[in-house]
Amino acid sequence: MGHHNAQDARERWAEEAYSVLVDVARTYHAVITYKELAAEIQERSGIRTKALLHNWIGPVLGRVVREAHRRGDPPLTALVVHTDDGMVGVGYKEVLEAAGQPPVHGVEERERHAAEARLTCYQRFGATLPPDGGIAALAPRHQAAIERRRGRTAEPPPVCTGCFVELPATGVCDSCG
Numbered sequence: 001m002g003h004h005n006a007q008d009a010r011e012r013w014a015e016e017a018y019s020v021l022v023d024v025a026r027t028y029h030a031v032i033t034y035k036e037l038a039a040e041i042q043e044r045s046g047i048r049t050k051a052l053l054h055n056w057i058g059p060v061l062g063r064v065v066r067e068a069h070r071r072g073d074p075p076l077t078a079l080v081v082h083t084d085d086g087m088v089g090v091g092y093k094e095v096l097e098a099a100g101q102p103p104v105h106g107v108e109e110r111e112r113h114a115a116e117a118r119l120t121c122y123q124r125f126g127a128t129l130p131p132d133g134g135i136a137a138l139a140p141r142h143q144a145a146i147e148r149r150r151g152r153t154a155e156p157p158p159v160c161t162g163c164f165v166e167l168p169a170t171g172v173c174d175s176c177g
Contacts, residue, residue, distance in 0.1 A: 009047045010056070014063035016041040021064065021076040025125035029137055031118070033083045058091050065094070074124055078117035086139030088114040111138055 020040050024032050032040075034057055041060070042048045049056060061077045068076050075096070082089050092114055093103060104110045115136040122134060137143065159166050160173035167173055 009045075009049070010060050010063065012045045012047055013041045013056075013060045014067065016044040017060055017064050018067060018076065020044070021079050021121075022125055024079045025076065025118075025121040026127050028122050028127040028129055028134060029118075030122075030127075031079050031081045031086070031139055034080055034089075035083055037080055058094065061091060062094055069100070074120035075117045076121055078114040079121060081139050081142075084141075085145065086141030086143075087111055088139075111142060112136070115139075 017037060020032070020037060024030050034053060038053050038057055061080065065075055065077050068074065077092065078088060081087060087107070088111065092110055096103060096113070104113050115138050119134055119136040122129060127134075138146070158171065160176055162173060162176040165173065165175060
């Protein structure tokens with residue numbers, strides 16, 4: 001595949017990726033893995049590659065994000081997650097840069113941003129949402145991992161009913177007494 005053809009292939013893949021992701025966004029809390037997306041866009045475009053996924057999917061998703069930004073759509077690439085942990089991964093930062101948004105720092109912040117973006121995608125593309133309008137959800141696998149780390153019994157820390165600040169060990173609020 002010459003350089004020009006690689007360029008063409010990525011353009012085609014980006015177009016297919018856009019429509020695949022819009023389809024995904026029509027189902028509340030649906031996500032697609034990088035691997036599934038890669039297979040689907042090669043299938044739909046008829047253009048295949050033996051190149052390793054991580055060597056070409058980034059530029060394709062970068063195009064998707066810029067196009068979403070141009071159309072005023074939410075960042076559809078928030079719907080693409082890793083198979084093993086259900087997280088959007090590092091590539092998601094490129095998404096934000098392409099859309100001219102401030103960078104996110106740290107894994108949790110990045111995953112929360114993506115969760116919010118996914119909810120916006122579901123809203124935009126007509127997913128059937130619950131009566132309350134739906135919630136931003138971390139990918140199920142990622143959420144499960146967080147809960148495993150926390151341990152099932154961990155109670156949320158008590159907060160002062162007056163000012164909602166977390167109470168110290170004494171149980172008496174430092175601000176309100």
